[in-house]
Amino acid sequence: MEGTPLEGHSLGLLPWFMAATQILGLTAVIMTGVWLGHYEGGFAWDGSSLELNVHPLCMVIGMIFLYGDAILVYRVFKNESKTTVKILHAAIHLTALVAAIVGLLAVFGYHAAQNIPNMYSLHSWCGLITVILFCTQWVMGLMFFLFPGSTYALRACYRPLHEYFGLGLFILAIGTALMGITEKLLFSIRDTYSKFVPQGILANALGLVLVSFGITVGYIVTRSEWRRVTNPEEEALSMHFKTLTEGDSPDSPQGQ
Numbered sequence: 590m591e592g593t594p595l596e597g598h599s600l601g602l603l604p605w606f607m608a609a610t611q612i613l614g615l616t617a618v619i620m621t622g623v624w625l626g627h628y629e630g631g632f633a634w635d636g637s638s639l640e641l642n643v644h645p646l647c648m649v650i651g652m653i654f655l656y657g658d659a660i661l662v663y664r665v666f667k668n669e670s671k672t673t674v675k676i677l678h679a680a681i682h683l684t685a686l687v688a689a690i691v692g693l694l695a696v697f698g699y700h701a702a703q704n705i706p707n708m709y710s711l712h713s714w715c716g717l718i719t720v721i722l723f724c725t726q727w728v729m730g731l732m733f734f735l736f737p738g739s740t741y742a743l744r745a746c747y748r749p750l751h752e753y754f755g756l757g758l759f760i761l762a763i764g765t766a767l768m769g770i771t772e773k774l775l776f777s778i779r780d781t782y783s784k785f786v787p788q789g790i791l792a793n794a795l796g797l798v799l800v801s802f803g804i805t806v807g808y809i810v811t812r813s814e815w816r817r818v819t820n821p822e823e824e825a826l827s828m829h830f831k832t833l834t835e836g837d838s839p840d841s842p843q844g845q
């Protein structure tokens with residue numbers, strides 16, 4: 590399908606937006622490391638507050654940076670085969686999930702060691718909901734898009750839900766992280782936060798970088814002309830599959 594000259598022009602902008610996401614995502618990870626490493630004493634796995642520090646770092650790496658990158662693979666690898674991109678998408682999500690589990694073990698371990706109750710805050714409620722739905726989304730994605738048993742009709746039916754919840758949970762993860770940042774600052778620098786101390790400014794700036802990362806990823810994935818277009822061979826395979834699985838329309842622009 591031929592695009593308009595304006596669409597062709599906007600296609601050239603995609604690499605710049607992609608570069609922006611990577612700069613923002615890596616900056617968020619570095620800022621989290623500097624905040625907790627420099628101002629909060631560093632990291633350990635000993636039940637102390639240093640174990641709690643592992644939690645935000647793993648969550649920002651897993652639930653935000655890697656999650657965002659997993660969403661973006663369909664826009665980056667436009668010429669790779671559909672199956673390769675699907676496997677990459679699932680593998681980055683799995684890595685994100687492992688990082689999130691380590692992050693959760695760190696905070697639950699810290700609470701157990703310090704006799705602090707679990708799951709009392711809004712942050713923790715939203716956080717657990719995010720992780721549970723993230724796992725559900727991953728398993729459903731695997732069953733519908735990677736296991737051979739699923740029919741074309743089922744995939745086409747489930748795809749909009751998968752995309753909607755994928756982006757929705759990504760937004761929820763960023764909102765949860767913002768609550769976590771504020772909560773941690775109130776634990777650590779309650780008396781000096783209002784005095785614009787460097788730690789408070791750094792952590793607030795981290796929040797803004799996370800929001801900017803989310804907005805940029807969201808913009809890229811919602812631009813229709815930047816979606817992956819199914820190539821003719823894949824289309825032919827889909828058509829063949831369609832006839833085998835009765836009366837479906839292989840008209841997916843993203844072609845999951």
Ligand code: HEM
Pocket residue numbers: 644645648649652653693696697700706707708709710712713714715716717719720761762763765766767768769770771772773776
């Ligand atoms: C999407 C990312 C995140 C998720 C899914 C998440 C999830 C959770 C969960 C489920 C708990 C409860 C643990 C328990 O009750 O034992 C928790 C606690 C905590 N989190 Fe996060 N978290 C995330 C990011 C962050 C970030 C970026 C920070 C920033 C510093 C943070 C700071 C904290 C703190 C201080 C606690 C202990 C207090 C509490 O239970 O609310 N979290 N988190």
